Amino acid sequence: MKTYFLVSALLALVSFVRAEIYCNETQACPEELPCCSLTGICGSGTFCLGSCNPKYSFGLDSCLPVPICKDMTTDFKSYTSKLLNTYTYLGNVSSADWTYSGYAMDYDDDGSLILAMPKNTTGSVLSSTRYMWYGKVSARLKTSHLAGVITSFILYSQVQDEIDFEWVGADINMTQTNFYWQGELNYTNSGNISTLDTYDNYHTYEMDWQEDYVKWSVDGVVGRVLYKNQTYNATSGEYKFPQTPSRIQLSIWPGGAASSPEGTRAWAGGLINWDAPDLEDPGYYYMSLQQINITCNDPTEGIVRNGTQAYKYLSTDSFYHKDIGIVDANVLVGNFNGTGEDPQTSTTRSSTSSSSSSSSSSSSKGSASGSGSSTQLMGSSVIFNNSTTFTTESRSQSSTSIPAVQSTAFIQNTGSPVSSDNNAFKLQAGLSSILICILGYLL
Numbered sequence: 001m002k003t004y005f006l007v008s009a010l011l012a013l014v015s016f017v018r019a020e021i022y023c024n025e026t027q028a029c030p031e032e033l034p035c036c037s038l039t040g041i042c043g044s045g046t047f048c049l050g051s052c053n054p055k056y057s058f059g060l061d062s063c064l065p066v067p068i069c070k071d072m073t074t075d076f077k078s079y080t081s082k083l084l085n086t087y088t089y090l091g092n093v094s095s096a097d098w099t100y101s102g103y104a105m106d107y108d109d110d111g112s113l114i115l116a117m118p119k120n121t122t123g124s125v126l127s128s129t130r131y132m133w134y135g136k137v138s139a140r141l142k143t144s145h146l147a148g149v150i151t152s153f154i155l156y157s158q159v160q161d162e163i164d165f166e167w168v169g170a171d172i173n174m175t176q177t178n179f180y181w182q183g184e185l186n187y188t189n190s191g192n193i194s195t196l197d198t199y200d201n202y203h204t205y206e207m208d209w210q211e212d213y214v215k216w217s218v219d220g221v222v223g224r225v226l227y228k229n230q231t232y233n234a235t236s237g238e239y240k241f242p243q244t245p246s247r248i249q250l251s252i253w254p255g256g257a258a259s260s261p262e263g264t265r266a267w268a269g270g271l272i273n274w275d276a277p278d279l280e281d282p283g284y285y286y287m288s289l290q291q292i293n294i295t296c297n298d299p300t301e302g303i304v305r306n307g308t309q310a311y312k313y314l315s316t317d318s319f320y321h322k323d324i325g326i327v328d329a330n331v332l333v334g335n336f337n338g339t340g341e342d343p344q345t346s347t348t349r350s351s352t353s354s355s356s357s358s359s360s361s362s363s364s365k366g367s368a369s370g371s372g373s374s375t376q377l378m379g380s381s382v383i384f385n386n387s388t389t390f391t392t393e394s395r396s397q398s399s400t401s402i403p404a405v406q407s408t409a410f411i412q413n414t415g416s417p418v419s420s421d422n423n424a425f426k427l428q429a430g431l432s433s434i435l436i437c438i439l440g441y442l443l
């Protein structure tokens with residue numbers, strides 16, 4: 001399984017430095033490092049935000065409540081200066097609408113934000129800082145292309161409910177849709193929408209997520225509808241329907257990495273070619289994002305409403321819709337040692353994990369059967385803080401349709417923009433490459 005594999009690889013990497021504390025359905029996090037990341041590692045600080053999973057954390061209050069949805073339109077033209085790094089963001093929603101991990105750049109000619117995947121890396125992820133609890137989200141984007149390269153636009157909750165658009169680079173005339181409930185691996189729920197050349201053309205993709213249905217549309221035409229009543233499981237008496245507050249995430253990732261499980265690789269269209277022309281010019285695989293609209297539609301009935309600012313899990317009963325309330329609550333930690341119980345703590349904690357990050361999240365699932373795989377959000381950055389220089393010869397010299405990115409490149413994991421010139425493209429390729437090597441080695 002991909003997730004198991006990625007997580008164990010990440011853990012192997014981490015354990016070079018020190019023993020980490022893990023969390024899962026049988027083992028919650030301890031009080032001193034109370035927050036369980038989606039990769040199953042316990043920590044504090046950024047671990048208690050974003051992907052913090054309340055099911056496996058120390059207590060119901062360990063993960064901070066998450067900021068409520070806000071109607072907005074984001075134009076991603078010249079946007080990198082407004083992005084913050086996922087690994088240093090401490091939850092101040094006034095400071096950013098979106099965070100990134102990986103490689104984000106402005107492509108001014110196109111008025112878009114590029115999410116890139118340089119050679120041997122695990123790509124990039126853009127995440128909303130606010131959560132949506134039903135509503136509509138649409139994105140105008142161009143996908144990447146070629147075998148093994150996955151582009152995704154998803155809604156992803158802390159308890160791993162998920163609604164997806166995914167594009168497999170091997171078939172640029174197809175949009176795939178999927179959903180998951182509480183991280184349960186079921187590969188029979190994907191659906192296809194034919195779409196004309198998602199790589200060369202901007203299309204608008206919309207997920208309309210309501211309490212009773214999800215509708216996936218392309219350019220205003222509904223291509224798939226899922227009704228909640230179709231997800232009822234009579235054995236368990238549950239609606240296996242995504243129903244918890246979710247972040248919006250866009251990403252590019254290597255489903256066809258040599259280290260991916262066979263099923264994921266097959267679904268991704270085969271092995272990724274790290275010597276494809278894109279890696280020469282512009283120097284990376286990429287997707288381009290122009291605009292996102294968000295229209296919120298919070299539930300009004302059947303939930304606790306005692307405020308307007310945040311979504312909070314109020315009961316450990318089942319982590320369903322009914323267990324969540326809308327409250328007024330603090331949503332940020334004061335420092336990397338902060339937790340939901342003690343956001344401003346000055347306590348020193350016993351693991352380095354508290355000083356960096358949760359590597360955001362990793363897919364909760366892979367593909368056993370070659371059908372849909374979920375987004376892989378491997379972020380890295382647990383240990384290495386410095387950057388290595390990665391040079392690509394012919395960037396920005398292109399006269400083809402491939403973007404020649406001129407403005408700003410980000411160094412992964414620092415959050416600070418650095419100006420790039422025409423020849424040198426500074427990236428923290430180091431960790432990702434090492435990770436990939438380890439992944440390869442483990443296989």
Ligand SMILES: *[C@@H]1O[C@H](CO)[C@@H](O)[C@H](O)[C@H]1NC(C)=O
Binds near residue numbers: 022023024027
């Ligand atoms: C959960 O984590 C504990 C501690 O790391 C480990 O011993 C146990 O095998 C794990 N259980 C599962 C189901 O992964």
Ligand SMILES: *[C@@H]1O[C@H](CO)[C@@H](O)[C@H](O)[C@H]1NC(C)=O
Binds near residue numbers: 092093094095
């Ligand atoms: C949050 O960010 C805003 C805008 O950058 C800033 O004015 C405010 O002081 C920050 N709040 C905290 C608690 O850091």
Ligand SMILES: *[C@@H]1O[C@H](CO)[C@@H](O)[C@H](O)[C@H]1NC(C)=O
Binds near residue numbers: 119433437
């Ligand atoms: C990518 O990985 C291959 C195989 O491990 C290695 O030979 C190559 O130097 C790496 N390239 C970069 C740019 O990291």
Ligand SMILES: *[C@@H]1O[C@H](CO)[C@@H](O)[C@H](O)[C@H]1NC(C)=O
Binds near residue numbers: 138139
């Ligand atoms: C966002 O909304 C505006 C105004 O309704 C519309 O013109 C635009 O096409 C929408 N963009 C997307 C990505 O849905």
Ligand SMILES: *[C@@H]1O[C@H](CO)[C@@H](O)[C@H](O)[C@H]1NC(C)=O
Binds near residue numbers: 171172173196197
């Ligand atoms: C996508 O569809 C168009 C129109 O049918 C066709 O011309 C093109 O060859 C297709 N591209 C691929 C990669 O299949």
Ligand SMILES: *[C@@H]1O[C@H](CO)[C@@H](O)[C@H](O)[C@H]1NC(C)=O
Binds near residue numbers: 186187188189230231
């Ligand atoms: C997967 O989902 C399908 C359709 O929703 C359902 O029929 C099937 O039983 C599910 N499989 C498992 C293992 O839950």
Ligand SMILES: *[C@@H]1O[C@H](CO)[C@@H](O)[C@H](O)[C@H]1NC(C)=O
Binds near residue numbers: 171174176190191192
């Ligand atoms: C969707 O299309 C892909 C080819 O692009 C195909 O491999 C897959 O089986 C299709 N899935 C479904 C559910 O039809």
Ligand SMILES: *[C@@H]1O[C@H](CO)[C@@H](O)[C@H](O)[C@H]1NC(C)=O
Binds near residue numbers: 227229230
């Ligand atoms: C599910 O709900 C939809 C919309 O309310 C309805 O049209 C459909 O008949 C229902 N299907 C089942 C199996 O109950």
Ligand SMILES: *[C@@H]1O[C@H](CO)[C@@H](O)[C@H](O)[C@H]1NC(C)=O
Binds near residue numbers: 233234235236
């Ligand atoms: C119901 O869910 C169980 C797992 O919880 C699964 O084994 C079973 O196949 C599902 N049945 C249906 C009809 O979906």
Ligand SMILES: *[C@@H]1O[C@H](CO)[C@@H](O)[C@H](O)[C@H]1NC(C)=O
Binds near residue numbers: 306307328
């Ligand atoms: C409602 O929220 C306020 C503070 O925001 C809190 O003092 C009060 O206990 C809450 N009431 C309930 C019923 O949860």
Ligand SMILES: *[C@@H]1O[C@H](CO)[C@@H](O)[C@H](O)[C@H]1NC(C)=O
Binds near residue numbers: 335337346349351354
């Ligand atoms: C957080 O804990 C570490 C030790 O784990 C300590 O070095 C650091 O000073 C603490 N930071 C703050 C802001 O308390």
Ligand SMILES: *[C@@H]1O[C@H](CO)[C@@H](O)[C@H](O)[C@H]1NC(C)=O
Binds near residue numbers: 388
């Ligand atoms: C990064 O760290 C490695 C190992 O500590 C060191 O050899 C290298 O010079 C550092 N690179 C930079 C750019 O600081």
